[in-house]
Amino acid sequence: MTRHTRLVMSMIYWAFVLYIFVPLILMVTMGFKDSKFIGFPIRSWTLDWYLEVFGDAEVLSAFGYSMLIGVSSTLVSLAVGVWIAVLLNGRGFVGKGLIYGLTLLPALIPGIISAISFRIYAQLWGIPPGTGAIIWCHAVHNVPFVVLIVAARLGTLPKSHLDAARDLGADPIIAFMRVTLPYLRPALIGGGVFCMLISFDDFVRSFFLGGYQPTLPVLIFAKLRSGMSPEINAIATVVLVLTGLLGIWAERTTRRMKQGKLHS
Amino acid sequence: MPGKVQTSAATLAGKSGAVTRTGERDGRSLWGVIAASQVYQAFSNALLSSPRRQFAILIAFPVLWVLTQHLGPMLQMLYVSFVEAYPVSSGYEQQFTLDNYARFFGSAIFIMPFFRTLAFAATLTLATLVLTYPVAYFLARHVKRSNQMIFLLLLLIPFWVGEIVRTYAIMILLGNNGAVNLVLKWLGLIDRPIPFMYTGFSLSVGIIYLSALYMLLPLYSALEKLPRSYTEAAADLGAGPWARFWKVTLPLSLEGISSGATLVFLISTGYYATPVLLGGPSTTVFAETIAGFFHTAGDEWPTGAAFACLMFVTALAISLAFGQMMNRLQKGVRK
Structure with a gap:
């Protein structure tokens, strides 16, 4: 490659980085504006919007609610996802490809269709809209991601480890609990955080399956519909920072796993 | 024992x-x-x-789960799309009907958003491909391997933030008092702000912003796998940069293009909050049409279900046809 094309390419990359970051930076900046009106220019600055957010019971309760849903649905997704991944990583059987395809299905269904199909399905099972329904839908939606991440890690587990456990008399369940599960730890952390983030940020499923209590994205949506305000910027900024930190931590964990620095 | x-x-x-x-x-x-x-x-x-029993226990739950949880909701939606009323009021028999589908073909209010959504999704998929291909190429071929993760991470972090927050960021960028208008005014190019918001343009910017990553990652992993020796060999044989790109790099990254395009296409037909917030009356997408049937009580659900089935089946068929086409192209390349 010539130096010229390399330069052009790197400029395109940095332009793309700008495209990704500028809107978010503007959004963060606007949260410090000392005026009710969203828009440039910003003449004076304030931290009041943040104080307001941290004193707003509605926002705090929505935040807690989203956390509750995120953690609960992630636990379900992890349990189910690990089970499916162990099955798919094991010996072949008739219909394995079909099970694999069906496992990935929720990740491919467009958001709105996934949300309303679950709304109808919840009705079939007599589950009212609300916490249970959201957790259930988020859990199902996140299973494919857990399976993919866990299966990648399982593929690197030396078969000799399990053989050794079996030779020492462990039955499959004990061998799984004492050999496989500890080995999967980094994948569980990475996959778990990934599920948490997807669930925490999800709007469309929570919107159609929710009851009267809004999750944080649903609350932000409702606030946006009644008008933009720097308070929304402050909420969004807090979400952005938390999401970023959690994501980087999970990414570091999975990367160290790939480099083989984490063994147990 | x-x-x-x-x-x-x-x-x-x-x-x-x-x-x-x-x-x-x-x-x-x-x-x-x-x-x-x-x-x-x-x-x-x-x-x-016995091993057989162990396997039976291992397989029972996953099969049950994917059938009831992954496939079940779709099948139930398909079923509901063929009934007259759902849930059925007590004392009535469940009646099967095709009216829910007929309703779609009877009105331009429904047909227009449907095709608009498909056209939007297809155009945006292409735009995303053109936009992210150079980025993926740069990452995979020009950045040192040890730095690739950091360069990639820089783009990944913003994508972890959800649909609503990023849509809001675009609203601030493109609003009448937004950053773009401010810069244009400051440059003296405009007197009055350009109304970007609530148009096809703002919606497009928003959707590309949301789904670029789904294109970037498959492209990156396809390009990263491509051995450098191939393009070097082409260069030794006298191929210029353009010939190397068209004849070697592009054909060998078709797999990444195929999976990226499928993902972006399917996902962008399903955005709901973004069109509501960034779009206007002239950009109503089918997700909003479908959602409309679910804001009310259950009596409109079968129509909504039928519309959702139409959308999903069409989008899936287009993706599969596209995948087939890419497959054939790829086989042509291999020969």
């Missing part, structure tokens, strides 16, 4: 720290205690006695 199993399981659990390092405190882990307990032994002997 229950006795033997018991002692050896206890041995593994209690003493052999070599297998795993977690859990041991005072020589015996929780799982060791469980494994040695009478109850667990009975359970293990009853259920895990």
Whole structure:
């Protein structure tokens, strides 16, 4: 490659980085504006919007609610996802490809269709809209991601480890609990955080399956519909920072796993 | 031989720290205690006695789960799309009908958003491809391998933030008092702000912003796998940069293009909040049409279900046809 094309390419990359970051930076900046009106220019600055957010019971309760849903649905997704991944990583059987395809299905269904199909399905099972329904839908939606991440890690587990456990008399369940599960730890952390983030940020499923209590994205949506305000910027900024930190931590964990620095 | 199993399981659990390092405190882990307990032994002997039984237990739950949880909602939606009313009021028989589908073909209010959504999704998929291909190429071929993760991470972080927050960021960028208008005014190019918001333009910017990553990652992994020696060989044989790109790099990254395009296409037909917030009356997408049937009580659900089925089946068919086409192209390349 010539130096010229390399330069052009790197400029395109940095332009793309700008495209990704500028809107978010503007959004963060606007949260410090000392005026009710969203828009440039910003003449004076304030931290009041943040104080307001941290004193707003509605926002705090929505935040807690989203956390509750995120953690609960992630636990379900992890349990189910690990089970499916162990099955798919094991010996072949008739219909394995079909099970694999069906496992990935929720990740491919467009958001709105996934949300309303679950709304109808919840009705079939007599589950009212609300916490249970959201957790259930988020859990199902996140299973494919857990399976993919866990299966990648399982593929690197030396078969000799399990053989050794079996030779020492462990039955499959004990061998799984004492050999496989500890080995999967980094994948569980990475996959778990990934599920948490997807669930925490999800709007469309929570919107159609929710009851009267809004999750944080649903609350932000409702606030946006009644008008933009720097308070929304402050909420969004807090979400952005938390999401970023959690994501980087999970990414570091999975990367160290790939480099083989984490063994147990 | 229950006795033997018991002692050896206890041995593994209690003493052999070599297998795993977690859990041991005072020589015996929780799982060791469980494994040695009478109850667990009975359970293990009853259920895990033969490999066939073990496999039956392993496979039962996943099959049940994917059928009832992954496939079930779709099948139920398909079923509801063919009934007259859902849920059925007590005392009435469930009637099957095609009216829900007929309703779609009867009105431009429904047909227009449908095709608009498909056209939007297709155009935006292409735009995303053109936009992210150079980025993926740069990452995979020009950045040092040890730095690639950091460069990629820089783009990944913003994508972890959800649909609503990023849509809001675009609203601030493009609003009448937004950053773009401010810069244009400052440059003296405009007197009055350009109304970007609530148009096809703002919606497009928003959707590309949301889905670029789904294109970037497959492209990156396809390009990263492509051995540098191929383009070097082409260069040795006298191919210029453009010829190398069209004849070597592009054909060999078709797999990444195919999976990226499929993902972006399917996902962008399903955005709901973004069109509501960034679009206007002239950009109503089918997701909004479908959602409209679910804001009211159950009586409109079958129509909504039918519309959702139409959308999903069409989008899936287009993706599959596209995938087939890419496959054939790829086979042509291999020959």
